[in-house]
Amino acid sequence: MRIVIAGGHGQIALRLERLLAARGDEVAGIVRRAEQADDLRAAGAEPIVLDLESASVEEVAERLRGADAAVFAAGAGPDSGKARKDTVDKGAAVLFADAAVRAGVRRHVVVSAMAADARHEGDEIFDAYLRAKGAADDHVRAQEALDWTILRPGTLTDEPGTGHVRLEASTGRGSVPRDDVAAVLAELVDTPATAGLTLELVSGSTPVSVAVKSVAGN
Numbered sequence: 001m002r003i004v005i006a007g008g009h010g011q012i013a014l015r016l017e018r019l020l021a022a023r024g025d026e027v028a029g030i031v032r033r034a035e036q037a038d039d040l041r042a043a044g045a046e047p048i049v050l051d052l053e054s055a056s057v058e059e060v061a062e063r064l065r066g067a068d069a070a071v072f073a074a075g076a077g078p079d080s081g082k083a084r085k086d087t088v089d090k091g092a093a094v095l096f097a098d099a100a101v102r103a104g105v106r107r108h109v110v111v112s113a114m115a116a117d118a119r120h121e122g123d124e125i126f127d128a129y130l131r132a133k134g135a136a137d138d139h140v141r142a143q144e145a146l147d148w149t150i151l152r153p154g155t156l157t158d159e160p161g162t163g164h165v166r167l168e169a170s171t172g173r174g175s176v177p178r179d180d181v182a183a184v185l186a187e188l189v190d191t192p193a194t195a196g197l198t199l200e201l202v203s204g205s206t207p208v209s210v211a212v213k214s215v216a217g218n
Contacts, residue, residue, distance in 0.1 A: 007074025
């Protein structure tokens, strides 16, 4: 498969790129800065330098054409303000989905956030983040031309992955290593029977491959 990842230099994306490249997939990652390119090459991915905050739908679609799947793993980051929650966590996600539709790339996997909700209330930056992610998820789910799966991990950690997770429509709050999030994403990309599902992810006792197969088609 050829898989294009938005936010290709992110902590989850780099892990995902290594996994996909290791299993023989052709991987490309969209990054904002040229100096990030070497890190992607080291992970086995082709770097595509493109700023999703300023690019047009057609510019992104051009990079997506010929792909078998697209993964949105971009984020403004914890140090960003409310404005970039809107331009990246919402705007870039919407742009990427629209570009996938235009490019004819049906398989579309989104890294969202637990409790993301466009109607979430509150004035803190994290509240704005949850609203932005929720609005982006709503937009993706409205695209009939996409076979989308939305993944909502719990609190992310840098602990080594265990390869065991809990993946359900609703898991309740919990944490999960970024290693395990990447492993689940790699399985989801390759499991189109999960299309149409919004899934929560925390650490658990079920092997990743089994967890994904268990929700497929539900």
